Amino acid sequence: MEEQTDSTFIKNISIITVLLVVFTIVIIFLARDIGFKEEQGDGPGSVGLTQERIKPVGGAYTGEAGAAALEQAATQVTTEKAVxxxxxxxxxxxxxxxxxxxxxxxxxxxxxxxxxxxxxxxxxxxxxxxxxxxxxxxxxxxxxxxxxxxxxxxxxxxxxxxx
Ligand code: HEC
The missing domain is CATH 1.10.760.10 (Cytochrome c-like domain)
Incomplete structure:
Protein backbone atom coordinates (compact mmCIF):
# COMPACT_ATOMS: atom_id res chain seq x y z
CA MET A 1 0.00 0.00 0.00
CA GLU A 2 2.81 2.29 1.04
CA GLU A 3 4.75 1.58 -2.15
CA GLN A 4 1.65 2.12 -4.30
CA THR A 5 1.18 5.68 -2.94
CA ASP A 6 4.83 6.53 -3.56
CA SER A 7 4.76 5.44 -7.17
CA THR A 8 1.54 7.41 -7.86
CA PHE A 9 3.14 10.48 -6.31
CA ILE A 10 6.27 10.11 -8.40
CA LYS A 11 4.16 9.63 -11.53
CA ASN A 12 2.13 12.77 -10.86
CA ILE A 13 5.12 14.92 -10.01
CA SER A 14 6.84 13.75 -13.22
CA ILE A 15 3.85 14.72 -15.34
CA ILE A 16 3.70 18.15 -13.68
CA THR A 17 7.44 18.67 -14.18
CA VAL A 18 7.24 17.79 -17.86
CA LEU A 19 4.27 20.13 -18.33
CA LEU A 20 6.16 22.95 -16.62
CA VAL A 21 9.21 22.44 -18.84
CA VAL A 22 7.06 22.47 -21.99
CA PHE A 23 5.27 25.59 -20.75
CA THR A 24 8.62 27.30 -20.08
CA ILE A 25 9.89 26.52 -23.57
CA VAL A 26 6.68 27.87 -25.13
CA ILE A 27 7.01 31.09 -23.08
CA ILE A 28 10.66 31.51 -24.13
CA PHE A 29 9.77 31.25 -27.81
CA LEU A 30 6.81 33.62 -27.49
CA ALA A 31 8.98 36.21 -25.73
CA ARG A 32 11.73 35.95 -28.35
CA ASP A 33 9.18 36.42 -31.09
CA ILE A 34 7.68 39.58 -29.51
CA GLY A 35 11.08 41.13 -28.78
CA PHE A 36 12.25 40.53 -32.34
CA LYS A 37 9.21 42.22 -33.86
CA GLU A 38 9.63 45.36 -31.76
CA GLU A 39 13.21 45.84 -32.79
CA GLN A 40 12.38 45.54 -36.47
CA GLY A 41 9.17 47.51 -36.66
CA ASP A 42 7.95 50.62 -34.93
CA GLY A 43 7.44 49.21 -31.46
CA PRO A 44 8.73 51.07 -28.40
CA GLY A 45 12.20 49.58 -28.86
CA SER A 46 12.77 50.61 -32.48
CA VAL A 47 15.82 52.69 -33.33
CA GLY A 48 13.84 55.10 -35.52
CA LEU A 49 11.38 55.92 -32.77
CA THR A 50 14.14 56.34 -30.22
CA GLN A 51 15.92 58.86 -32.44
CA GLU A 52 12.65 60.69 -33.04
CA ARG A 53 12.07 60.92 -29.28
CA ILE A 54 15.51 62.20 -28.36
CA LYS A 55 15.90 64.77 -31.15
CA PRO A 56 16.18 68.39 -29.91
CA VAL A 57 12.90 70.31 -29.59
CA GLY A 58 14.13 73.59 -31.01
CA GLY A 59 17.04 73.72 -33.41
CA ALA A 60 19.34 76.69 -33.87
CA TYR A 61 19.85 77.43 -37.53
CA THR A 62 22.39 79.75 -39.07
CA GLY A 63 23.22 80.93 -42.57
CA GLU A 64 21.13 79.70 -45.47
CA ALA A 65 19.47 76.94 -43.45
CA GLY A 66 18.48 79.56 -40.88
CA ALA A 67 17.00 81.90 -43.48
CA ALA A 68 15.01 79.07 -45.03
CA ALA A 69 13.73 77.90 -41.64
CA LEU A 70 12.72 81.46 -40.69
CA GLU A 71 10.88 81.92 -43.96
CA GLN A 72 9.06 78.65 -43.49
CA ALA A 73 8.06 79.60 -39.96
CA ALA A 74 6.87 83.02 -41.15
CA THR A 75 4.66 81.59 -43.91
CA GLN A 76 3.26 79.09 -41.43
CA VAL A 77 2.31 81.88 -39.05
CA THR A 78 0.71 84.04 -41.76
CA THR A 79 -1.25 81.19 -43.30
CA GLU A 80 -2.41 80.00 -39.89
CA LYS A 81 -3.59 83.42 -38.70
CA ALA A 82 -7.34 83.18 -38.51
CA VAL A 83 -9.41 85.93 -40.11
C1 HEC B 1 -18.23 96.54 -26.00
C2 HEC B 1 -19.11 97.49 -26.66
C3 HEC B 1 -18.77 97.89 -28.07
C4 HEC B 1 -18.59 97.08 -29.16
C5 HEC B 1 -18.67 95.55 -29.24
C6 HEC B 1 -18.33 97.97 -30.28
N1 HEC B 1 -18.33 99.28 -29.87
FE1 HEC B 1 -17.96 100.90 -31.01
N2 HEC B 1 -18.21 102.11 -29.38
C7 HEC B 1 -18.52 101.68 -28.12
C8 HEC B 1 -18.59 102.81 -27.23
C9 HEC B 1 -18.92 102.76 -25.75
C10 HEC B 1 -18.30 103.95 -28.02
C11 HEC B 1 -18.22 105.40 -27.54
C12 HEC B 1 -16.81 105.63 -27.08
C13 HEC B 1 -16.59 107.07 -26.58
O1 HEC B 1 -16.74 107.98 -27.38
O2 HEC B 1 -16.22 107.18 -25.41
C14 HEC B 1 -18.07 103.47 -29.36
C15 HEC B 1 -17.75 104.28 -30.43
C16 HEC B 1 -17.55 103.84 -31.72
C17 HEC B 1 -17.23 104.69 -32.84
C18 HEC B 1 -17.07 106.20 -32.80
C19 HEC B 1 -15.60 106.52 -32.56
C20 HEC B 1 -15.34 108.00 -32.50
O3 HEC B 1 -14.20 108.37 -32.84
O4 HEC B 1 -16.21 108.78 -32.11
C21 HEC B 1 -17.11 103.88 -33.94
C22 HEC B 1 -16.77 104.30 -35.34
C23 HEC B 1 -17.35 102.53 -33.49
N3 HEC B 1 -17.62 102.54 -32.14
C24 HEC B 1 -17.32 101.44 -34.32
C25 HEC B 1 -17.51 100.14 -33.89
C26 HEC B 1 -17.47 99.02 -34.77
C27 HEC B 1 -17.23 99.08 -36.27
C28 HEC B 1 -17.72 97.93 -34.01
C29 HEC B 1 -17.76 96.47 -34.47
C30 HEC B 1 -16.66 96.00 -35.24
C31 HEC B 1 -17.88 98.37 -32.65
N4 HEC B 1 -17.76 99.72 -32.61
C32 HEC B 1 -18.12 97.53 -31.56
C33 HEC B 1 -18.73 100.37 -27.73
C34 HEC B 1 -18.61 99.26 -28.53
Missing part, protein backbone atom coordinates in the same frame (compact mmCIF):
# COMPACT_ATOMS: atom_id res chain seq x y z
CA UNK A 84 -12.84 86.58 -38.69
CA UNK A 85 -15.78 85.21 -40.70
CA UNK A 86 -13.31 83.80 -43.27
CA UNK A 87 -12.59 87.36 -44.45
CA UNK A 88 -16.21 88.07 -45.38
CA UNK A 89 -16.96 91.75 -46.15
CA UNK A 90 -20.68 91.37 -45.45
CA UNK A 91 -21.01 94.64 -43.51
CA UNK A 92 -24.45 93.94 -42.07
CA UNK A 93 -23.39 90.50 -40.85
CA UNK A 94 -20.19 91.86 -39.25
CA UNK A 95 -22.09 94.73 -37.61
CA UNK A 96 -24.77 92.41 -36.25
CA UNK A 97 -22.28 89.80 -35.05
CA UNK A 98 -19.73 92.09 -33.41
CA UNK A 99 -20.82 95.72 -33.07
CA UNK A 100 -24.59 95.53 -32.52
CA UNK A 101 -24.27 94.19 -28.98
CA UNK A 102 -23.22 97.72 -27.93
CA UNK A 103 -24.17 100.00 -30.79
CA UNK A 104 -27.76 98.88 -31.32
CA UNK A 105 -28.49 98.96 -27.60
CA UNK A 106 -26.41 102.06 -26.87
CA UNK A 107 -24.61 100.19 -24.09
CA UNK A 108 -21.88 102.15 -22.27
CA UNK A 109 -22.76 105.22 -24.33
CA UNK A 110 -22.08 103.61 -27.70
CA UNK A 111 -23.52 105.84 -30.45
CA UNK A 112 -26.52 104.17 -32.10
CA UNK A 113 -26.90 104.18 -35.88
CA UNK A 114 -29.44 106.72 -37.14
CA UNK A 115 -29.25 108.94 -34.05
CA UNK A 116 -27.92 112.46 -33.55
CA UNK A 117 -25.12 110.98 -31.43
CA UNK A 118 -23.98 108.97 -34.41
CA UNK A 119 -24.27 111.95 -36.77
CA UNK A 120 -21.90 113.86 -34.46
CA UNK A 121 -19.38 111.03 -34.74
CA UNK A 122 -19.78 110.84 -38.49
CA UNK A 123 -18.87 114.53 -38.71
CA UNK A 124 -15.37 113.63 -37.43
CA UNK A 125 -14.64 111.94 -40.74
CA UNK A 126 -13.93 108.37 -41.68
CA UNK A 127 -10.21 108.53 -40.87
CA UNK A 128 -10.86 109.46 -37.25
CA UNK A 129 -13.63 106.88 -36.86
CA UNK A 130 -11.36 104.21 -38.30
CA UNK A 131 -8.59 105.09 -35.85
CA UNK A 132 -11.03 104.94 -32.91
CA UNK A 133 -12.48 101.63 -34.07
CA UNK A 134 -9.07 100.06 -34.73
CA UNK A 135 -7.41 101.25 -31.54
CA UNK A 136 -10.39 101.55 -29.22
CA UNK A 137 -11.83 104.63 -27.51
CA UNK A 138 -12.79 104.63 -23.82
CA UNK A 139 -15.38 101.83 -23.44
CA UNK A 140 -15.13 101.03 -27.16
CA UNK A 141 -12.74 98.06 -27.45
CA UNK A 142 -10.23 97.89 -30.32
CA UNK A 143 -11.91 96.33 -33.36
CA UNK A 144 -15.04 95.88 -31.25
CA UNK A 145 -13.14 93.27 -29.23
CA UNK A 146 -12.56 91.04 -32.24
CA UNK A 147 -8.84 91.31 -32.92
CA UNK A 148 -9.23 88.89 -35.83
CA UNK A 149 -11.25 91.45 -37.85
CA UNK A 150 -9.23 92.92 -40.71
CA UNK A 151 -8.99 96.70 -41.21
CA UNK A 152 -11.24 96.32 -44.22
CA UNK A 153 -13.87 94.43 -42.22
CA UNK A 154 -13.86 97.15 -39.55
CA UNK A 155 -14.21 99.81 -42.25
CA UNK A 156 -17.26 98.22 -43.92
CA UNK A 157 -18.87 97.81 -40.49
CA UNK A 158 -18.37 101.53 -39.77
CA UNK A 159 -19.72 102.48 -43.19
CA UNK A 160 -22.75 100.28 -42.45
CA UNK A 161 -23.43 101.94 -39.09
CA UNK A 162 -23.07 105.54 -40.27
CA UNK A 163 -24.99 105.30 -43.53
Missing amino acids: AFDGSLDAEMIYKSVCAVCHTTGAAGAPQPGTLAMAERTAKGMDVLMQSALNGLNAMPARGGRSDLTDEQVQVAIEFMIK
